[in-house]
Amino acid sequence: MLNDSSKLEQPSTDTLNKTPDGYFQCGFCKRHYNRADHLIRHVRSHTREKPYVCEICDKGFARPDLLKRHAAGHTHDRDRKRKRNSSVSKQSRVSQACKACASSKLKCDEDKPCRRCRERHIACDWQDLLPQVSPEPHQDDFLETPGRENLPSKQIISPTVVLSTMSSPLEFPSASALMTPGTTLQDPNPSEVEDMCSQPNSIDNGVSPNDHESGIFSIDGTFFPNFIPDSLIPSLARYSDSDLPGTVSDYAQYGALDNFHFDLTLTDGDFSLIDSYNSQAVFPSVPDNHMDYRYGMDSGVGIGAAAYHRSSLSAYQPAREDHAFDDHENLSVPEVINSPQNNLSFRDTAICERLSPSSRDLILSLILEVSREATLSRIMKSFPGTELLDSLVQQYFQHQNNTVESFIHTPTFRTNSEDPGALAVIAAAGAVRSSNPTIRKLGYALNEGVRMHLPTKYERDNTFIRDLRTSQTYALTIDIGIWSGNRRKTEIAESFSQPLITMLRRALRFRRSIYSNIIPLAEDAGHDLELKWRTWVDQESFKRLVYYIFLHDAQTAMALNVNPVISYADMELPLPASRHLWDAKSAKEWKSIFRSTVTAAERLPSLADLLRDMSQLTIFQDYIDTQFAASILVHGLSALVNEYHRLKFISTSGSKHWHALVTNSRQQELDQALQHFRMVCSELKSKCSPETVMIGEVVSMLLYMSLEELQLFAGKEDKMEARRVYDSALEWIASSDSRQAVCHAGQIIRAARSMPASSLVGFLAIGVYYASLAFWSYGVVSSANAARVIRGLEAQPPSNGTVVLLDGEKGVEVLKFVTLNSGLPALHGPEGPVYLHDPAAIMRLAQATFHAETLETRPALVQMLSQLMGDLGNCVHGGE
Structure with a gap:
């Protein structure tokens, strides 16, 4: 009986040499088996499927014989409680023996301290023992089986064991090929990798001295480089020859040979399982030359955990001392920085009107409204002077004039007529780009004050919900917070982005219908022309603001690996008009450029139109801001890539409703779309900016890698x-x-x-x-x-x-x-x-x-x- 059973379990010599001579092939790793039941057990080691469930405790098993042995250990209570009785049957093995019983080779009790130690009045020590390699709890003790001595001496039948990490290097038996039946043993630590013991392994004993010098090998033959800490490799078993059982009889105490009582009955479900996994694997298959290393479960995993923990990319853990007033001490600027002589480098003006002392006082008043009383005196004494604040405002507009996504109209910006909140956040946006750390801290402090001021402003007068300048202020506040590199500020900015998007959507700013065609006529002049120009500027500013927020939302989604708040399908408003029209410094210049470039009331395309047909980017390049439009288009493609990864996530891992062919086809479509985008950009009259080119490559890279998993x-x-x-x-x-x-x-x-x-x-x-x-x-x-x-x-x-x-x-x-x-x-x-x-x-x-x-x-x-x-x-x- 034993010889017959061993033949059932032992792989053939050809199987060990990976010669595909079996009739049944695994769809995952391409292994061949001569018997269908062997293949079924093997496939379940991939899928982690446990179809045989105990009726008493609902514990699952991969094989019916394991379930039968497990069920035999249960006390047959009619109420069938899930909790096992603490009294163990005399025929069952305890999960762990104490040191005294183990050394005396006597039966121990499940309850600790055990009865024998209590009667002898000795210490019952069991916690320091290594995890016991034992069968499932409540299994029958191993029974002597005739014919056991007839097994070949060069073969050792051993259970597949998951051992805890040891400090000594792993030594392999030099003369024995380890054959592992698919025994399911008690896991020493349930928190570690599940069911690794059910995977079949084949071990190569030819380990060169060079390999031992450069790394270590796990029990399944997987190489682990030296730079991977031992603490990350719990699957390694570093036992020497003396630690491994040397004979078949040594394995008897582990119950390894109890597995030779199989229920080989095949059901219709088993045959359908063979067909499905022979025809198609759920997961992408790994080439054969990688299979020897696939089972090393921990090669390199998590070695950057400490690095991530120190960075601001890790999750924010709020502390009691964290609050909005942390930055207020940075509102006090040293005299050496606040001096007018130190701000001469910003004398190149991007806007004509300079900041006045009264406007500076309005900014100070806004900050004092949201400050604590204890800090008021210090802030008033050392608050930035007029020259410093003016230089920061100028610096921001210089930066905006050189960027693609300009959305605040510089020629019509009147510094001393603007809301103090807008002035403060613009100064903050200029400060955070400074090379001086003190000025950068000032920028974040100003931004925090504006963020606290905005809710009060909205509640005081609800008409500000539709106000252009207030919405621009809100957008800048979020932008500064997201890219601050501070976990608290980033999380606050992410959570505060939804209200602004909602306000703009409810104001129909995402729809085409609210934007009218404003065309200067030949007879327009004077006040009428000025009024028409300013109306066009306000309308164009809203368009650019919406698309700026769309870009910001798409970048935030990629940076934080979340879904974007704004859908590309919502972007039905026209694309931004030509940059030359936007940069016109007067109504007359605007009229001249408009009449020389726009010959008719063209219907400018939207982002949704570009996604349907990217060639419209070249067709309308004389009428739209091509640089901004190209950036909008690539960010729209990033939303499609984000959708692809979400669909791919639910179409893997054995999905019953989604087929992997759909996601593969979608990936090819997106790759072709990104290639088409590059081709369209190469045909534009003005070359795409390096920023747009770089973001296009980022989107293409994210198409081919799961950012979350990496x-x-x-x-x-x-x-x-x-x-x-x-x-x-x-x-x-x-x-x-x-x-x-x-x-x-x-x-x-x-x-x-x-x-x-x-x-x-x-x-x-x-x-x-x-x-x-x-x-x-x-x-x-x-x-x-x-x-x-x-x-x-x-x-x-x-x-x-x-x-x-x-x-x-x-x-x-x-x-x-x-x-x-x-x-x-x-x-x-x-x-x-x-x-x-x-x-x-x-x-x-x-x-x-x-x-x-x-x-x-x-x-x-x-x-x-x-x-x-x-x-x-x-x-x-x-x-x-």
Whole structure:
């Protein structure tokens, strides 16, 4: 009986050599089996399916024989309580014996201290014991079976055991091939990886000395590089030969041979399971050459957890001392900065009217209204002077005139006629872009005061809900908070964005009907022309404000990995008019430009129109702001990519209603749309800005990588979440998606290098970080998956393969790398190529994009991202 049973469980020699000679093949890993029931058990190790449920305690099992043994241990109470009786049957084994009983090889009790220790008046110590490798609780004791001695001496039948991490290096039996029946054993720690013991493993005993020097091997043969901390690899079993049972009789005490009583009856569901998994796998299959490493459950997972915990990308944990008045001490500016002589560098005026002392006093009055009484005296004594505030306002408008998404009309802005809240937030927007840390802190303090003032203003007079300047003030307040690099400010800004969007939507500012065609006639002059121009400016300002908020919302969604609040389908308002019309400094200049470019009352397209037909961008390029429109279009495409990932999320993991073919087809459509976008941009009369090009590459990169899973793998939340997504990371590396992603990441670095360092702020800085995360994940996972670590790569490049420079021109080598995985991916470095398989060097190179020599003068978000990238690179070499 035993010999027959062992034949049922032991894989054939051909199976161990991976020769596909069986009749039944697994749709996941392509293993072959001669019997259908063997395949069914194997498939359930992939799907984690446990169809056999105990009627008493509802515990699930993968096989009926395990359920029968489990049920035999239950006391047959008629009420069938879920809780087991503490008294264990004499025929069952206890879950853990104490040290005294174990050393005497006597039966212990389930209750501790046990009866034997109490009678002998000795200490009953059981907590320090290693987790017992035992069958399911309440199993029958192992019974001697005739014929057991006839087993071949070169084969050891062992249960698949999940052991806790030990400090000694793992040694493998030198002369025995370990064959593992699919026994389900008691998990020593339920919080660790579930059901790993049900996966079949095959172990290669040929471990070279070099492999032992560069890393360690898990019990399933997976290589773990030295830089991965031992604490992250609970699946490693570092036992030596002396720790492993040496004979079949040694395994008897573990109940390993109890599994040889099988119920081999196949149901209709079992046969349908074979058909479905032979025809199609739910998950993307991993190539055979990666399968030996696939089962290393913790290679590199979560090693950046500490780095994320220190960064502002981690979740905000409110403290009692956190409040809105924290920044008020920064409203007091040192005299050396407040001096008029130190603000001469801002004398280049973007607006004609300078800030007056009375306007400065109105700003101070607004701040004092929302300040605590204890700080009033200090704020009044050291509040910024007129010259400093004026220079900050001028600095903002200089910046806006050089950006694509200008939405506050500079020629009609009258400084001393504006609302003090608008002046304060514009000064804050100029201050946060300063290279002086003190002035940046002043900017955030001013912004906090305006944020606290706005609700009172709206409640005092509800007509401000439809006011243009108040809405612009609100938009700037949110923008400053989101990109502040401060967790509290970012969370507040994200939560406060919804009311502004709601107010604009309820005012029909997303609809075309509210925008009329305003065309200057030849006879228009004087007051009538001025009135028509200002009406056009107000209407155009609302259009630009709505699209500015749409861009901001799309960037926030990509930065925080959330759904955008505004749908691209809602954007039915016309695109912004020509930039030349927007920049006209007077009504006469506006009329002249309008009549020379616009020949008829053209119906300008909306974002929804561009998404239907991108060629309209070139058709209407003389009538619309092409730079702004191109940026709007690529942000609309980012919303489609976001939708794709949401659909992909529910169409995997064995979805019953959504087919993977739909998501694959959608990915191809989006890739073609992004390629079409680049082609349309190349046909424009004015070249697309580097910012738009870079954001286009970010969107293309995000199409081919799950930002959520890669950040979880790196350790953004905790190690358990990192382990959960490890399989997805392996599948990503094995597919062409990973190579597509790092190719676009290389183009992001290329675009960032072409921009001045002062431009790499806000979402553009986030884009550089995402590119570095793609490089880092590719390097860490592929190194662990390929069972090797490349050290000293800067001085000793790999000796074989063509170097593929991802941050250069896209050529044949890049195409071969993406499609055939041919070549060695690298970036241009100061002293030669820097290879992606050296994550630490790659992260240092990506850091250099931020110009680290002037990092202390950069905004807090840029400093935080640079520090995070450096920490992720350092944690790779942390174990060396």
